[in-house]
Amino acid sequence: xxxxxxxxxxxxxxxxxxxxxxxxxxxxxxxxxxxxxxxxxxxxxxxxxxxxxxxxxxxxxxxxxxxxxxxxxxxxxxxxxxxxxxxxxxxxxxxxxxxxxxxxxxxxxxxxxxxx
Amino acid sequence: xxxxxxxxxxxxxxxxxxxxxxxxxxxxxxxxxxxxxxxxxxxxxxxxxxxxxxxxxxxxxxxxxxxxxxxxxxxxxxxxxxxxxxxxxxxxxxxxxxxxxxxxxxxxxxxxxxx
Numbered sequence: 001x002x003x004x005x006x007x008x009x010x011x012x013x014x015x016x017x018x019x020x021x022x023x024x025x026x027x028x029x030x031x032x033x034x035x036x037x038x039x040x041x042x043x044x045x046x047x048x049x050x051x052x053x054x055x056x057x058x059x060x061x062x063x064x065x066x067x068x069x070x071x072x073x074x075x076x077x078x079x080x081x082x083x084x085x086x087x088x089x090x091x092x093x094x095x096x097x098x099x100x101x102x103x104x105x106x107x108x109x110x111x112x113x114x115x116x
Numbered sequence: 117x118x119x120x121x122x123x124x125x126x127x128x129x130x131x132x133x134x135x136x137x138x139x140x141x142x143x144x145x146x147x148x149x150x151x152x153x154x155x156x157x158x159x160x161x162x163x164x165x166x167x168x169x170x171x172x173x174x175x176x177x178x179x180x181x182x183x184x185x186x187x188x189x190x191x192x193x194x195x196x197x198x199x200x201x202x203x204x205x206x207x208x209x210x211x212x213x214x215x216x217x218x219x220x221x222x223x224x225x226x227x228x229x230x231x
Contacts, residue, residue, distance in 0.1 A: 033217060043205065045222035052217070091159065103149060103161035103175065104220060 002027045004094050006107035013082050014115050021077045021110045023092030029053075032096030034068065034075045035104065040088040051075065053096075082114045118142075120223035122208050128229045129198055137193040137226045141210030148191050149211075149220055150183060154204035162206075165191060166214040198230045 003026040013019045025034065036048040049059065051068050059066045063080045079086055089111050093104040121140045129135050141148045150162040161175045165185040176182070180198075185191040195202055205227050209220035 035219065037222075042224070044224045045207065045209075047219045047221060050217075050219050103151075103164060104159075105161075106159040108158045 002029075002094055002096060002105040004092050004105055004107035006090075006092055006110050008110045009108070010111045010113070012113045012115060015084055016081050018078060018080050019082050019112065019114075021079075021090050021092075021112065023075045023077065023107060025073050025075065025092070025094045027094060027096050029096035032094060035093040035095070036066070036075075036077050037091045037093060037106075038088045039091065039109070045091070048077075079112075082112075084114050084116050087112060087114045120208055120210050120221055122206075122223040122226050124226060125224065126227045126229075128231065130231050131200060132197055134194065134196045135198055135228065137195075137206050137228070139191045139193070139208030139210075139223060141189065141191070141208070142221055145210035145212055145221075146188060147211045147214035147218070147220075148185060149209040150191070150193050151207040151209065152177075152204045153207055153225070157204075159207070162193070164214060195228075198228075200230045203228055203230045 005024045008022055032053045034051045038046045038048055049066055056068050065078045067076045089109045091109045092107045095104050120142055123138045127135055147166050149164040152160045152162055163170055163173050163175055163183050167188050168185050180196045183193045205225040207222055207225045209222045211218040211220045
């Protein structure tokens with residue numbers, strides 16, 4: 001019923017380059033929530049953003065920005081002027097009423113490596 | 117504490133042994149979740165608690181897996197007769213309450229290795 005696809009398994013960029021991480025989702029719910037989490041080498045998942053399905057306004061937080069487009073079922077994440085500390089695995093996730101037990105359905109993650 | 121804590125951070129066990137993994141959620145969070153992260157399967161949901169009850173246990177991979185939560189706080193995930201395919205990082209998360217709106221805050225995980 002719910003699925004999240006992160007087609008980019010690994011991305012490598014040089015510091016200061018911009019990079020976009022793609023996320024495409026599938027759900028039959030009309031109300032749902034999308035999330036991005038960051039997992040640095042330490043292993044702990046860090047919450048970055050939550051977006052509900054009725055709010056398509058793009059969001060910017062410092063060097064991070066998110067582009068939510070319901071028409072294409074995408075919720076892409078852009079890091080501007082990337083830094084070495086941005087190196088991590090990034091997960092896109094989805095939750096909604098049809099997902100049993102309120103759990104997050106995660107994509108497979110994108111490993112981002114920022115080279116100095 | 118300020119965040120979700122899990123213990124032990126690493127556990128190495130022999131095939132066939134039982135293991136217990138512990139999760140201490142953020143104070144005041146009524147919902148608690150267990151996930152498993154392995155190379156082949158990504159992040160898989162196992163079970164969640166609202167208070168002390170677990171409304172849905174369908175994510176548990178087999179009857180060797182069980183979990184409980186007491187006092188609306190600490191939770192224990194038990195794996196009986198461990199198998200090599202149980203090797204993974206077990207992540208715990210908590211949220212203010214179970215609901216699609218609430219973001220989940222994750223602990224550092226327990227890395228389980230079954231020899």
